[in-house]
Amino acid sequence: xxxxxxxxxxxxxxxxxxxxxxxxxxxxxxxxxxxxxxxxxxxxxxxxxxxxxxxxxxxxxxxxxxxxxxxxxxxxxxxxxxxxxxxxxxxxxxxxxxxxxxxxxxxxxxxxxxxxxxxxxxxxxxxxxxx
Amino acid sequence: xxxxxxxxxxxxxxxxxxxxxxxxxxxxxxxxxxxxxxxxxxxxxxxxxxxxxxxxxxxxxxxxxxxxxxxxxxxxxxxxxxxxxxxxxxxxxxxxxxxxxxxxxxxxxxxxxxxxxxxxxxxxxxxxxxx
DNA sequence: AGTTAAAGATTACAGATGTAGTCAAAAAAA
DNA sequence: TTTTTTTGACTACATCTGTAATCTTTAACT
Numbered sequence: 001x002x003x004x005x006x007x008x009x010x011x012x013x014x015x016x017x018x019x020x021x022x023x024x025x026x027x028x029x030x031x032x033x034x035x036x037x038x039x040x041x042x043x044x045x046x047x048x049x050x051x052x053x054x055x056x057x058x059x060x061x062x063x064x065x066x067x068x069x070x071x072x073x074x075x076x077x078x079x080x081x082x083x084x085x086x087x088x089x090x091x092x093x094x095x096x097x098x099x100x101x102x103x104x105x106x107x108x109x110x111x112x113x114x115x116x117x118x119x120x121x122x123x124x125x126x127x128x129x130x131x
Numbered sequence: 132x133x134x135x136x137x138x139x140x141x142x143x144x145x146x147x148x149x150x151x152x153x154x155x156x157x158x159x160x161x162x163x164x165x166x167x168x169x170x171x172x173x174x175x176x177x178x179x180x181x182x183x184x185x186x187x188x189x190x191x192x193x194x195x196x197x198x199x200x201x202x203x204x205x206x207x208x209x210x211x212x213x214x215x216x217x218x219x220x221x222x223x224x225x226x227x228x229x230x231x232x233x234x235x236x237x238x239x240x241x242x243x244x245x246x247x248x249x250x251x252x253x254x255x256x257x258x259x260x261x262x
Numbered sequence: 263a264g265t266t267a268a269a270g271a272t273t274a275c276a277g278a279t280g281t282a283g284t285c286a287a288a289a290a291a292a
Numbered sequence: 293t294t295t296t297t298t299t300g301a302c303t304a305c306a307t308c309t310g311t312a313a314t315c316t317t318t319a320a321c322t
Contacts, residue, residue, distance in 0.1 A: 008279055012219065026299075042282050045300075050279090064289055064299055078220050079231045085216055088143065089209050094232055095245030100210045101225055102249045105256075112250055114226030118233045119243055119250075125236075139309055157269075173312050176270075181309090195269055195319055 003072050004080070005056050013037060014047045015056060015070055015077075023069040025062065134203050135211070136187050144168060145178045146187060146201055146208075154200040156193065 007015060017032045018024065024032075030044045048068060051057035059066040090096030098115075101107050138146060148163045149155065155163075161175045179199060182188035190197040221227030229246075232238050 040282055079235055082228050094242050097213050099249050102253050104210055107253055111225050118230050122233050122238055122243060171312055
């Protein structure tokens with residue numbers, strides 16, 4: 001039921017600005033993308049078109065211009081892509097990925113605090129389901 | 132200093148069997164890959180050649196045949212790819228990825244136990260560095 | 263020694279991707 | 293109203309990828 005759309009790297013950049021705020025006119029999107037990427041306006045428009053063709057982005061007319069919105073949900077997309085990565089690179093074990101970070105001393109105290117909170121919440125949830 | 136080689140999906144499949152055991156002759160690799168993928172022998176050989184050309188795999192002659200070995204380290208590769216993903220999708224916050232799993236109730240008890248152990252080890256390490 | 267079979271090298275080819283340029287229509291400006 | 297600009301549509305093109313087929317060399321078999 002999830003939308004299994006393949007989104008390329010460049011396309012993802014566009015989608016990300018749409019996730020931040022939408023709907024938006026392409027001119028606006030172009031400006032926003034160009035804050036971080038030195039891409040030609042035409043390039044950005046092409047990427048928008050491809051996203052529309054793939055069904056990842058939607059638009060409605062607003063005068064001569066189009067007003068674009070993401071059609072794929074950010075959380076769903078994140079989860080799908082990260083699950084795929086964990087499956088392919090770590091045989092499905094999330095801890096494999098995390099321990100990679102830990103071993104390279106690439107875990108910050110903030111990360112650890114967040115992880116602890118996530119675990120605590122998970123355990124609460126478990127108890128509730130177990131009553 | 133890490134080898135920033137781009138490895139495609141199909142190529143990764145080949146690399147994975149080399150990480151399991153190497154060096155190996157291509158005939159052997161073909162058999163192993165075909166246990167999980169219905170790929171033509173020629174396809175697998177092509178992927179091997181591309182990996183060699185990219186510098187991700189190395190070989191030495193063994194009679195008429197070549198004996199292949201991975202040239203990229205598995206841990207390094209895993210870390211590089213997962214860091215890239217965390218950066219692109221979660222603004223660099225690993226906890227963003229993990230909480231995605233937690234929210235979809237996709238964290239197993241094993242995962243949680245592993246995460247706790249990773250955290251405990253990380254904290255021990257911290258103390259040692261802080262003494 | 264001649265023939266066959268197997269290995270790597272080279273070639274093929276369509277679809278995806280990065281990165282625009284050109285065209286046509288319509289809106290805005292002069 | 294004529295001209296210019298802006299927008300989306302369509303076209304372009306090299307490289308990467310998936311997926312082999314063909315060519316060439318050399319080892320192995322007869």
